[in-house]
Amino acid sequence: xxxxxxxxxxxxxxxxxxxxxxxxxxxxxxxxxxxxxxxxxxxxxxxxxxxxxxxxxxxxxxxxxxxxxxxxxxxxxxxxxxxxxxxxxxxxxxxxxxxxxxxxxxxxxxxxxxxxxxxxxxxxxxxxxxxxxxxxxxxxxx
Amino acid sequence: xxxxxxxxxxxxxxxxxxxxxxxxxxxxxxxxxxxxxxxxxxxxxxxxxxxxxxxxxxxxxxxxxxxxxxxxxxxxxxxxxxxxxxxxxxxxxxxxxxxxxxxxxxxxxxxxxxxxxxxxxxxxxxxxxxxxxxxxxxxxxxxxxxxxxxxxxxxxxxxxxxxxxx
Ligand code: SF4
Ligand code: SF4
Ligand code: SF4
Numbered sequence: 001x002x003x004x005x006x007x008x009x010x011x012x013x014x015x016x017x018x019x020x021x022x023x024x025x026x027x028x029x030x031x032x033x034x035x036x037x038x039x040x041x042x043x044x045x046x047x048x049x050x051x052x053x054x055x056x057x058x059x060x061x062x063x064x065x066x067x068x069x070x071x072x073x074x075x076x077x078x079x080x081x082x083x084x085x086x087x088x089x090x091x092x093x094x095x096x097x098x099x100x101x102x103x104x105x106x107x108x109x110x111x112x113x114x115x116x117x118x119x120x121x122x123x124x125x126x127x128x129x130x131x132x133x134x135x136x137x138x139x140x141x142x
Numbered sequence: 143x144x145x146x147x148x149x150x151x152x153x154x155x156x157x158x159x160x161x162x163x164x165x166x167x168x169x170x171x172x173x174x175x176x177x178x179x180x181x182x183x184x185x186x187x188x189x190x191x192x193x194x195x196x197x198x199x200x201x202x203x204x205x206x207x208x209x210x211x212x213x214x215x216x217x218x219x220x221x222x223x224x225x226x227x228x229x230x231x232x233x234x235x236x237x238x239x240x241x242x243x244x245x246x247x248x249x250x251x252x253x254x255x256x257x258x259x260x261x262x263x264x265x266x267x268x269x270x271x272x273x274x275x276x277x278x279x280x281x282x283x284x285x286x287x288x289x290x291x292x293x294x295x296x297x298x299x300x301x302x303x304x305x306x307x308x
Contacts, residue, residue, distance in 0.1 A: 036158050036159055037158055037159060037160055038159070038160060039159045043163075089196065089215055089216055089217070089218060092215045092216075092247065093215045094216070095196055095216055095218060096195055096218055098196075098197060108244065108247075112244075113244045114243065114244055115241060115242070115243060116215065116242055116243075116244060117241040118214060118215050118240045118241070118250070119219065119238065119240065120196070120218035120219060120220075122238070122240070122241075123173075123238055125160070125162045125163075125167040126238050126239070126240065128162060128163055129162075129163060129239065129241045130241035132163050133241060133243065
């Protein structure tokens with residue numbers, strides 16, 4: 001087991017939750033993984049499809065009232081320890097949707113956030129910079 | 143056989159992947175990143191606050207001047223503030239290194255004080271106005287325009303009428 005936890009420290013798996021985002025940030029997240037020009041997997045991480053496998057969770061969107069319970073349910077499926085990254089100004093402050101009746105965010109009202117990556121959307125390099133910060137935290141926490 | 147061409151191109155031009163985060167990332171000069179503010183040229187028209195789509199800008203009137211505040215965590219880098227600013231005191235730099243830890247969330251703020259001016263003749267408080275406004279309003283400067291610029295409307299009218307400002 002020791003071998004596995006040592007390896008896990010070096011290769012966290014990323015998981016993406018869309019909390020009502022306009023899709024701008026999600027496109028940039030896909031870009032960081034799918035386009036060789038950015039290639040986030042050089043950092044030793046990769047996207048996974050199940051919250052049960054995730055180590056670092058990237059959340060986009062302002063947490064709309066409609067999606068709130070579902071987001072929290074998926075988030076609680078992710079095993080501890082985990083590192084949470086808020087991508088885009090939507091989860092950080094609400095952004096252009098701030099103070100709307102349909103918004104429950106900012107997301108740190110409900111979840112413990114570790115790293116913020118502002119921008120609307122942030123460019124792929126900025127997301128990679130945020131993920132690099134998250135990996136540092138992950139190495140200490142895992 | 144198309145792969146041979148790709149292989150040859152790759153050998154000649156090197157990897158297509160950007161070096162970042164292990165090296166610098168190319169950023170266009172016109173990239174819309176972190177907002178910068180120059181209090182010496184701001185004329186306090188509040189237009190940037192009015193048009194700000196993200197509600198990131200706040201002005202408040204205090205004793206010593208207009209207090210400018212921007213929270214970068216709700217700025218969408220739309221560039222409206224820079225577009226509508228008459229003196230280009232507010233601009234968007236191409237700095238995109240904005241990611242930060244949660245503890246620093248509310249420290250992503252820039253604050254500046256735009257001092258009021260005072261009428262050189264009667265001492266009344268005037269809206270701020272920098273050299274750039276002078277350029278815009280008078281299409282160049284001369285001693286007369288410079289003198290009139292720093293007066294309140296009443297004193298300016300009197301000075302113009304009496305001819306003392308000529
Ligand atoms: S931060 Fe901007 S681009 Fe990202 S989800 Fe919100 S509105 Fe869309
Ligand atoms: S770029 Fe847009 S959102 Fe940011 S401060 Fe300027 S007007 Fe506001
Ligand atoms: S920064 Fe520009 S738009 Fe904003 S108050 Fe000053 S002069 Fe007006």
